[in-house]
Amino acid sequence: MNKTIETILDHRSIRSFQDKPLTREQIETIITTAQAASTSSFIQAYSIIGVSDQNKKDQLAEVVGNQPYVAKNGHFLVFCADLNRHAQIAEMENIDVIPSIESTEKFMVSVIDAALAAQNAAIAAESMGLGICYIGGIRNNLEAVQSLLKTPDYVVPLFGMAIGYPAKVNDKKPRLPLEHVYMENEYQQDTATFIKQLEDYNQVISAYYRERTDGKREDTWTEQIGQMLEKKSRMYMKDFVQNRKMDLR
Structure with missing residues (x-):
């Protein structure tokens, strides 16, 4: 450090x-x-x-x-x-x-x-x-x-x-866990592990929002990003x- x-x-x-x-x-x-x-x-x-x-x-x-x-x-x-x-x-x-x-x-x-x-x-x-x-x-x-x-x-x-x-x-917002982002030699092949990592991260983000807003917000990361990506934006690019x-x- x-x-x-x-x-x-x-x-x-x-x-x-x-x-x-x-x-x-x-x-x-x-x-x-x-x-x-x-x-x-x-x-x-x-x-x-x-x-x-x-x-x-x-x-x-x-x-x-x-x-x-x-x-x-x-x-x-x-x-x-x-x-x-x-x-x-x-x-x-x-x-x-x-x-x-x-x-x-x-x-x-x-x-x-x-x-x-x-x-x-x-x-x-x-x-x-x-x-x-x-x-x-x-x-x-x-x-x-x-x-x-x-x-x-x-x-x-x-x-x-x-x-x-x-x-x-x-x-400071918590980032995705290192093991979800960093892979060695090849891309993560185990979908179950991949999804479990996302589910664990969802709990971290939900707790972050809950604490920051006194319980007024507790959405997960996949929920937030999924809703954002569902909406088309800047399609003229x-x-x-x-x-x-x-x-x-």
């Missing part, structure tokens, strides 16, 4: 921030640590857009589902899969890269690169005493986000990250991505 591991294990989403902006030095440190993340074949297929304009923050907060912590935080970042600079490489080097950057493989590379960079940024921010919250609601209306952030073809905004000084710290000339081949 060390301070880095303690920081990672102490993670929780923060949804209430103090009215205190991050300094330029803090922002640049967080972005620099994001850039230090691993990147497939050194392709660096992502960009990070910092949103400091309050009007833009307010509009983003509305887009993502009226989440106040998107508008009120120390700084807001939007992580994008970005192959636009690689399209520019074709012009610079007088070569044809379009079949490659329009492939599903390169789209996956760009998404993975962005996610790795984001997690570095999250850990860096938390190590500085700040709190973070990932915002997947960015994808509720990517047309609006694209218009607001003026992202070109070959760029897809993936998720946001609210960062700031915590005004309220929530309880494939068309949006392909309209941005990504994931076409």
Whole structure:
């Protein structure tokens, strides 16, 4: 155990921030640590857009589902899969890269690169005493986000990250048991064991909610996730991505 591991294990989403902006030095440190993340074949297929304009923050907060912590935080970042600079490489080097950057493989590379960079940024921010919250609601209306952030073809905004000084710290949610997530040599073949692990985890989550809400809530994890997945959401995503000339081949 060390301070880095303690920081990672102490993670929780923060949804209430103090009215205190991050300094330029803090922002640049967080972005620099994001850039230090691993990147497939050194392709660096992502960009990070910092949103400091309050009007833009307010509009983003509305887009993502009226989440106040998107508008009120120390700084807001939007992580994008970005192959636009690689399209520019074709012009610079007088070569044809379009079949490659329009492939599903390169789209996956760009998404993975962005996610790795984001997690570095999250850990860096938390190590500085700040709190973070990932915002997947960015994808509720990517047309609006694209218009607001003026992202070109070959760029897809993936998720946001609210960062700031915590005004309220929530309880940490218990994760799935290690033996359910970590498997050695092959995927878990015993369905009965798989289901038993989920049932045990359901009891843990139900107890967590019951204690946190004084008995007002005690739903299980499989119940919660099943109901969420039963509802179709963001089904326009494939068309949006392909309209941005990504994931076409």
